[in-house]
Amino acid sequence: MENKKGAGMKLNLNLNLTKKNIPILSSIGIFLLLYVVGGLFFNGFFSIGVFSNLFYDNAFLGVLAVGMTLVIISGGIDLSVGSVIGFTCTFIAYLVEVKQMNPVLAMFLSLVIGTTAGTLMGFLIHNFKLPAFLVTLVGMFLFRGLAYQVSLESIPIRNELFLEMSQVGLFEYNGRTLFPMASLIFIFMVMLGVYMSHFRKFGRNIYAIGGSEPSAVLMGLPVGRTKIMVYAFSGFCSALGGIVYTFYLQSGYALAGVGMELNVIAAVVIGGTLLTGGAGFIEGTLVGVLILGLIDTILNFYGQLSSWWFRIFIGLLLFLFILLQTWLTRSNIFLKYAMKQQQKRNDAAKGLQETSQHS
Amino acid sequence: MFKNENVRKLLWPAVALLVILLFNVFFTENFLNIEVKDGHLFGSLIDILNRGAPVLIISIGMTLVYATGGIDLSVGSVIAISGAVAAQLIRPGYIHGILEYPDPPTSLFVVIGVPLLICAIAGAWNGVLVAFVGIQPIIATLILMVAGRGIAQLVTEGQIPVFIHEPFQFLGGGFLMGVPFPVIVSILLIAAVYFLTRRTSLGLFIESSGGNPIASRYMGIKSRLIVLSTYVFCALCAGLAGLIICSDIKAADANNAGLFLELDAIAAVIIGGTMWGGRFTLAGSVIGALIIQSITTTILAFGIPPEVTLVFKALVIIIVSLIQSEGIQDAINTWKTKRAQA
Amino acid sequence: MVQSELLEIRGLSKSFPGVRALTDVDFSLKSGEIHALLGENGAGKSTLIKTLTGVYKKDAGKVFFDGKEFEAHSPAHAGQNGISTVYQEVNLIPGLSVAENIYLGREPMKYGNIDWKQMRAGAQKALAKLRIKLDVNQELSSCSIAIQQMVSIARALDVSAKVLILDEPTSSLDEGEVASLFEVMRNLRSQGIAIVFITHFLDQVYEICDRITVLRNSKLVGVFNVNELSKVDLVTHMLGKELDEESRKSHKKDGQSAGDVFMELKDVVASGLGQMNLKVRKGEVLGFAGLLGSGRTEVAEILFGIRKPLSGELLLNGKKTNLKNPRNAISHGIAFCPEDRRREGIIADLSVRENIILAIQARRGIFRTMSRKEQQRIVDKYIEELKIATPDAEQKVQFLSGGNQQKVILARWLASNPKFLILDEPTRGIDVGVKLDIQDLVGALSEEGMAVLFISSELEEVLRSSERVLVLRDRNIVDELTGEDINGAKVMHTIAEGSTDV
Structure with a gap:
């Protein structure tokens, strides 16, 4: 009898694993496939330099994606991230170069602005029940416009402290800094995201709200506060992503990050987060970001395919993953039904056994 | 005050437009002047209409999509595709470094027809994903928004083909009886859409499908087909706007053509008072588009960089949507219900 | 069993724009009892629960809980104070694990982090109290509805509930599951927990409940001990006073004079419904009598092409037809006024x-x-x-x-101008004058030759308007009444007992 119960449980677990993890498993599969294909076709693809660059070139994307993942899990969307990057870049470059401000202070200020803007958007979304895409679309307009307001021209950054900071890295290899500051921030934010989403009430409440907001309200969870905080965090991530991008560009440019929100959303979705909210992993988003990076790297190695193929591939992958999600949530109904029928009998029998055992 | 609700709803957008125009009358020199040069009309007002034509045309398409409870984020990319295809048809060798035009020159019919056909296919793609596969509109159109610009760049291979094609250039730069041709195109389009939606039952069915899809299904309305057709139409509008832009600058810039135009169109629709999934007003969207364009023109006239207009547009959209938001609307509705029942 | 008043509601009133949902209702609950709250659609059950648990704000009346006056500000506040509700459509988060669903919002913490180990152990323990053993790591959505309800109950008890409200918990359970649920309920009762049980299965009321409170039309009908009230009396209380035969419409034809058969279901089986046969005749008002959840709406949905039969035949004017969708049904002259007018009308x-x-x-x-x-x-x-x-x-x-x-x-x-008009609860939430208007209209329409299907929670209305009445019980058509047989006693008996013999 003990045996039988164990078997039933195992079956459940297996079904669970596949159902919940199909998207993230596919992401990991695609990543490995791309990596191996790249390695087989191109010399030097498997080098540590390429691997390190994967984390460097996509650091800003990754930082944004951490915030975006939480927003999407909560059932919302943030279209303002690309513009916040553009604003932050221009703002920092302007303060440091034109106003001769200490770069640390400039970065701090931009983080404050990003977080405040996120809080404000969250407030509008929650308190006035405005659609998230609309409010963040306005944020997108606003920050792009503000970036232009700060400076129409590109401002190169020559501040030594700033340049030094961007060069701090994990270790040197062949005279190159591997995993410089930008990558470290990226990795730190992913770890922070994983920690928050698994071990903090805040993180778990995000899942609950995305899973079913009415239920979350009935359970007495702090829905409003959590939603506003999610957008605030995304605003913080956007500003931090802007800082990372400034490290990368070493200049400020108002057009920086145009269309970036789409790459970020694509990375999150390709990483296996459900666009309807309630399910997803920061770990998956990391894989999604790396997939985007790999596609870019492969296109660079190949050389003949031009940059626009990047957009088309991303669009295609996005499409496939959205179809996969739709199919999964759809077929859920059938799957659930079949499982329910089967489990109904199991559970009833089990429940009865339990009760008879105890009484 | 105004008995007809449709008229009453237009009041505030109209007042807003009037205020912007009045502001210009006082602070911009020669704002109201309309001159005739070489038999063509010139002046700030004409300029607003002419420059505003692409936004106006897209917002007409967006209005219908919005009324079905959807949104089309891909219009900017579709604009880029349509321009790129048109340029490629006019000067197919350009991207390979061949500067000659085909002989005889590509016929106007092809230059306009083929891009529009491709745009219709793009719209059908969006529509099928939304209406038949059941993906949320923001997400479904996001795919084409991402990939579409890539497709446009693929067509032009990342270059900016410039061309000369007299008949085609008339579309964006010509004058008919002194009036800029884009203005005439948009007026004709508005008239046609008005006729098609308000003189037939199409408009009612669109509003019904957007307002309550279940009830519409129970009444035997083919909601899915109607939703699909609004996405096709919206993409066609974007295609037309793309052709006008491309014809006006005599070049196809796949990277920048139509950038942020989806936001202008959405703003115009919202300012005009069309409800998300419900009642739409073409006149409102026209006024909305004119407001958006007037803001741009005004700011230009003041020597402020045009890019900064985004800030003003953002403020206008958020104020209007706050006024329309549930919180504030609920209060108004309760008051209205009380009055209606009294 | 300890018998003391745990919860007392006096003179509770609540109205919404245009509707009185509760009028001066009293309700009392003792520790260690299972108390059935019964009533038809719109009787005020759910308003009573929602007002008690702080979803709505009451207009008038007082609530005493544990001897003190009490007002819940929100369901969460009510829960913290010991009044928890388990809804039919379980209000948990399907995508999270069982353990988390029990502990969301009050997770055990260690060094400022969520202590998953302790959470799992605690969840295991909370479920063990209900004598349920399952893997608390599994996703809630992979559990059956019955288990999900148990999880919901475990959560409520773990917040230290004194009053547990079960809102139609059994409507999507099979027999075995209902048995386990009842076992748990009895167990909780013996621990002194007061349970409010809302259901539309009368047999279950008699199986497990101690007392019954019946509401009708937003008013209290009465409080009864289960063993002092017969099923027929109970149905009578729920559906309305003993009907006066004179009130039946004078202009009504008897069942025989109706025209040809317009629509017929032959041995139709659909998901969630038993095998059924029914005929709709031209110029006839057909009524459906039965309690909420008896399958009334589902049958109507088959007739309008919303729900597809799994097997059996649907005949229209004698011809076998397949109603593909509502549009198709409309083209055959069928019209449907749905029950939920805000959502579907x-x-x-x-x-x-x-x-x-x-x-x-x-x-x-x-x-x-x-x-x-x-x-x-x-x-x-x-x-x-x-x-x-x-x-x-x-x-x-x-x-x-x-x-x-x-x-x-x-x-x-x-x-x-349809040939066949389906009216699902056309008079719900409508004041008396309008109700009579609609009933008269139905009569007039059938005189003109239209077939009408009249579905209502108010038996009196169905009996007054219909020439033929089908009685539904537990998702089956159990009886057909015509002519003189259409009387309150007969219908109520059939609904209560499920048999045709009086």
Whole structure:
């Protein structure tokens, strides 16, 4: 009898694993496939330099994606991230170069602005029940416009402290800094995201709200506060992503990050987060970001395919993953039904056994 | 005050437009002047209409999509595709470094027809994903928004083909009886859409499908087909706007053509008072588009960089949507219900 | 069993715009009892629960809980104070694990982090109290509804519930699951927990409950001990007073005079419904009698092509037909006024005129538009005939009262001149005057040769209007009554006992 119960449980677990993890498993599969294909076709693809660059070139994307993942899990969307990057870049470059401000202070200020803007958007979304895409679309307009307001021209950054900071890295290899500051921030934010989403009430409440907001309200969870905080965090991530991008560009440019929100959303979705909210992993988003990076790297190695193929591939992958999600949530109904029928009998029998055992 | 609700709803957008125009009358020199040069009309007002034509045309398409409870984020990319295809048809060798035009020159019919056909296919793609596969509109159109610009760049291979094609250039730069041709195109389009939606039952069915899809299904309305057709139409509008832009600058810039135009169109629709999934007003969207364009023109006239207009547009959209938001609307509705029942 | 008043509600009233949902209702609950709260649609059960648990704010009345006056500000607040509700559509988060669902919002913490180990152990323990053993790591959505309810109960108990409200917990459970649930309920009762049990299965009431409170039309009918109340009496209390035979319509024809069969179901089986046979005749009012959840709406949905039969035949005018979708049904002259008019009936943003002409227009297609004059003529006609109270035809329908919205939907279908009109709860939430109007109208329509299916929670109404009544019980058609057999006693007996023999 003990045996039988164990078997039933195992079956459940297996079904669970596949159902919940199909998207993230596919992401990991695609990543490995791309990596191996790249390695087989191109010399030097498997080098540590390429691997390190994967984390460097996509650091800003990754930082944004951490915030975006939480927003999407909560059932919302943030279209303002690309513009916040553009604003932050221009703002920092302007303060440091034109106003001769200490770069640390400039970065701090931009983080404050990003977080405040996120809080404000969250407030509008929650308190006035405005659609998230609309409010963040306005944020997108606003920050792009503000970036232009700060400076129409590109401002190169020559501040030594700033340049030094961007060069701090994990270790040197062949005279190159591997995993410089930008990558470290990226990795730190992913770890922070994983920690928050698994071990903090805040993180778990995000899942609950995305899973079913009415239920979350009935359970007495702090829905409003959590939603506003999610957008605030995304605003913080956007500003931090802007800082990372400034490290990368070493200049400020108002057009920086145009269309970036789409790459970020694509990375999150390709990483296996459900666009309807309630399910997803920061770990998956990391894989999604790396997939985007790999596609870019492969296109660079190949050389003949031009940059626009990047957009088309991303669009295609996005499409496939959205179809996969739709199919999964759809077929859920059938799957659930079949499982329910089967489990109904199991559970009833089990429940009865339990009760008879105890009484 | 105004008995007809449709008229009453237009009041505030109209007042807003009037205020912007009045502001210009006082602070911009020669704002109201309309001159005739070489038999063509010139002046700030004409300029607003002419420059505003692409936004106006897209917002007409967006209005219908919005009324079905959807949104089309891909219009900017579709604009880029349509321009790129048109340029490629006019000067197919350009991207390979061949500067000659085909002989005889590509016929106007092809230059306009083929891009529009491709745009219709793009719209059908969006529509099928939304209406038949059941993906949320923001997400479904996001795919084409991402990939579409890539497709446009693929067509032009990342270059900016410039061309000369007299008949085609008339579309964006010509004058008919002194009036800029884009203005005439948009007026004709508005008239046609008005006729098609308000003189037939199409408009009612669109509003019904957007307002309550279940009830519409129970009444035997083919909601899915109607939703699909609004996405096709919206993409066609974007295609037309793309052709006008491309014809006006005599070049196809796949990277920048139509950038942020989806936001202008959405703003115009919202300012005009069309409800998300419900009642739409073409006149409102026209006024909305004119407001958006007037803001741009005004700011230009003041020597402020045009890019900064985004800030003003953002403020206008958020104020209007706050006024329309549930919180504030609920209060108004309760008051209205009380009055209606009294 | 300890018997003391744990919860007492006195004179509770609550109204919504245009509707009185609760009128001066009293309710009392003792520790260690299972108390059934019964009533039909719109009787006020759910309003009572929601007012008690702080979803709604009460208009008048007092609640005493544990000897003190108590007012819940929110369901969460009620829960913290010991009043928890388990809903039929379980209000948990399907995508999270069982353990998390029990502990969400009050997770055990260690060094400022969530202590998953302790959470799992605690969840295991909370479920063990209900004598349930399952893997608390599994996703809630992979559990059956029965288990999900158990998880919900475990959560409620773990927040230290003294009062547990079970809102139709058994409607999607099979027999074995119901048995386990009852086992748990008995167990909780013996621990002194007070349980409010809402259900529409009368057998279950008699199996497990101690007392019954019946509500009808927002008012308290009475409180009864289960062993002192017969099932027939209970149904009588729920559905209305013993019916006066004289009140039946004088102009009503008897069952024999009805016309040809318009629509027929032969051995039809659909998911969630037993095998059934039924005939709809031209010029006849067919009534469905049965409690909420007996399958009334589901059968109507088959007749309108919303629900597909799994097997069996559907005949229209004697010809086998497959109703693919509502549009298809409409083309055969069938019309359907759904039960939930806000969700499935009105288009809130459109005007009264547009809402009325939509169905005709949908049939005519996009291009054969009616002239404004023609529309106005139709709309004016129905506004006058149905006495729709609206300032004018251009008023948005969302600003009308519930009763008038219902009339607009009726007008919509009447204007399209159907052969067969299905009315699912057409008088729900409508005041008495309008109810009578609609009943009269139904009679008049059938005289003109239209077949009408009349579904209502109010038995009196069904009996008054119908020439033939089908009795539904537990998702099956159990009896057909015609002529003199249509009387309250007979129907109530059938609903209560499920058999035809009196």
